[in-house]
Amino acid sequence: MFKKVLIANRGEIALRIHRACKEMGISTVAVHSTADADAMHVRLADESVCLGPPDAKASYLNIPAIVSAATITGADAVHPGYGFLSEEASFASILEVHGFTFIGPTAEHISLMGDKVAAKQAVEENGVPVVPGSAGAIESTSEARSTAQEIGYPVLIKAAGGGGGRGMQVVRSADEVEAAYTMARTEAKASFQNDTVYMEKFLERPRHIEVQVFADGQGGAVHLGERDCSLQRRHQKVLEEARSPALDDTQRDKIGKIAADAVRRIGYVNAGTIEFLFEDGEFYFIEMNTRLQVEHPVTEMITGIDMVREQIRVASGSPLSFTQEDITFRGHAIECRITAEHPETFVPSPGQVTNYHPPGGMSVRVDSGLYAGYSIPPYYDSLVAKLIVHGRDRSECLMRLRRSLEEYVIAGIETTIPLHAKIVENSDFINGDYDIHWLERFVAEEI
Numbered sequence: 001m002f003k004k005v006l007i008a009n010r011g012e013i014a015l016r017i018h019r020a021c022k023e024m025g026i027s028t029v030a031v032h033s034t035a036d037a038d039a040m041h042v043r044l045a046d047e048s049v050c051l052g053p054p055d056a057k058a059s060y061l062n063i064p065a066i067v068s069a070a071t072i073t074g075a076d077a078v079h080p081g082y083g084f085l086s087e088e089a090s091f092a093s094i095l096e097v098h099g100f101t102f103i104g105p106t107a108e109h110i111s112l113m114g115d116k117v118a119a120k121q122a123v124e125e126n127g128v129p130v131v132p133g134s135a136g137a138i139e140s141t142s143e144a145r146s147t148a149q150e151i152g153y154p155v156l157i158k159a160a161g162g163g164g165g166r167g168m169q170v171v172r173s174a175d176e177v178e179a180a181y182t183m184a185r186t187e188a189k190a191s192f193q194n195d196t197v198y199m200e201k202f203l204e205r206p207r208h209i210e211v212q213v214f215a216d217g218q219g220g221a222v223h224l225g226e227r228d229c230s231l232q233r234r235h236q237k238v239l240e241e242a243r244s245p246a247l248d249d250t251q252r253d254k255i256g257k258i259a260a261d262a263v264r265r266i267g268y269v270n271a272g273t274i275e276f277l278f279e280d281g282e283f284y285f286i287e288m289n290t291r292l293q294v295e296h297p298v299t300e301m302i303t304g305i306d307m308v309r310e311q312i313r314v315a316s317g318s319p320l321s322f323t324q325e326d327i328t329f330r331g332h333a334i335e336c337r338i339t340a341e342h343p344e345t346f347v348p349s350p351g352q353v354t355n356y357h358p359p360g361g362m363s364v365r366v367d368s369g370l371y372a373g374y375s376i377p378p379y380y381d382s383l384v385a386k387l388i389v390h391g392r393d394r395s396e397c398l399m400r401l402r403r404s405l406e407e408y409v410i411a412g413i414e415t416t417i418p419l420h421a422k423i424v425e426n427s428d429f430i431n432g433d434y435d436i437h438w439l440e441r442f443v444a445e446e447i
């Protein structure tokens with residue numbers, strides 16, 4: 001087992017990884033930018049190294065600086081968290097070259113799944129249902145037109161190197177194709193330095209349902225059930241729950257098994273998430289994320305499995321500590337992503353937290369690096385806390401979530417707590433009756 005792990009991230013996820021390490025008797029190294037010198041993960045880590053100035057390119061994305069930090073502190077392994085370098089294949093391979101273990105999948109699997117066109121082909125060959133769409137990249141406007149005709153409008157043009165919901169264009173009719181195709185390529189080039197685009201059927205009212213998978217590369221490959229992440233704003237998840245209110249046990253078992261079998265066949269190692277759209281009883285693969293997800297705690301709450309601990313164990317060469325039969329699902333969990341943004345206008349609201357009082361009590365978990373007096377820097381993602389609540393069933397979970405949101409005090413800045421408080425009072429949400437467009441409509445009409 002590793003003696004020392006360097007955590008190549010910041011915020012709540014750096015803290016989350018630190019906690020798992022400490023519970024395993026592993027020392028931690030925090031890395032940070034000059035803007036994060038006072039961050040909680042830096043305070044709690046056994047050692048810390050300043051990487052550079054606030055700009056992420058000079059700090060959290062600065063591979064040479066991170067490798068140097070791992071070298072001078074004598075770390076054995078690096079956990080990338082999510083975002084930043086977590087899906088950068090070259091980071092994984094550079095670490096291995098320098099003798100450090102990357103806590104995650106192989107560079108090959110990261111590259112394969114990072115190319116969404118290749119990923120779709122790879123999973124389809126391994127029995128996973130995909131969204132109807134182009135066979136590969138779309139090379140010209142005329143190909144875009146003919147493919148759209150074959151698939152049937154509306155269609156969605158997506159970036160092969162895409163992420164974070166950026167670079168997608170909905171096309172509703174033939175006369176929109178040319179402009180949308182040009183726009184998608186330009187946006188893809190600007191955002192991802194890769195102007196390859198592909199086309200999919202645009203599903204009108206799907207849910208976003210993803211399956212958590214875990215494999216050890218030694219024959220062990222399991223699924224940890226699904227999460228429903230349909231509540232999104234600008235294609236970004238806002239609230240997630242497990243299990244999905246839309247599935248029955250037969251549907252769950254079926255998609256879970258398909259996902260676990262696919263990762264076993266492709267020889268995948270460590271944690272991953274296979275994302276699907278779900279409409280009219282059918283699942284359609286959209287992408288695989290080769291890392292820990294922001295929303296992993298809802299799975300931890302219903303399975304009792306510490307996923308970061310398991311990631312570290314598997315990366316150190318151990319087989320999975322459980323089989324599919326060992327995994328049991330208990331009750332219901334919901335996560336609210338709390339961001340430092342105005343709850344109605346979504347204008348970012350960095351600055352000093354003057355008072356801080358997180359909720360507590362039975363089955364309430366708060367993953368956050370906030371404390372009174374802390375100044376949220378303006379340079380990074382606006383996620384500042386995750387409130388995760390468990391209940392014996394969905395209605396108990398909702399009652400507990402309501403009272404937890406009422407208890408939560410984060411003063412001095414604006415947060416999205418009031419938005420979550422409104423969502424959990426809404427009858428559609430209470431009934432589990434929502435799709436991926438529901439939240440945008442709710443924000444437009446009710447907020």
Ligand code: ADP
Pocket residue numbers: 131156162163164165166200201202203204206208232235275277286287436
């Ligand atoms: P990214 O990697 O940018 O997050 P995804 O492929 O995961 O892109 O899609 C992000 C979100 O965009 C999905 O959760 C869904 O809301 C929407 N989306 C993606 N593909 C489709 C589609 N074919 N039809 C309708 N909505 C889609």
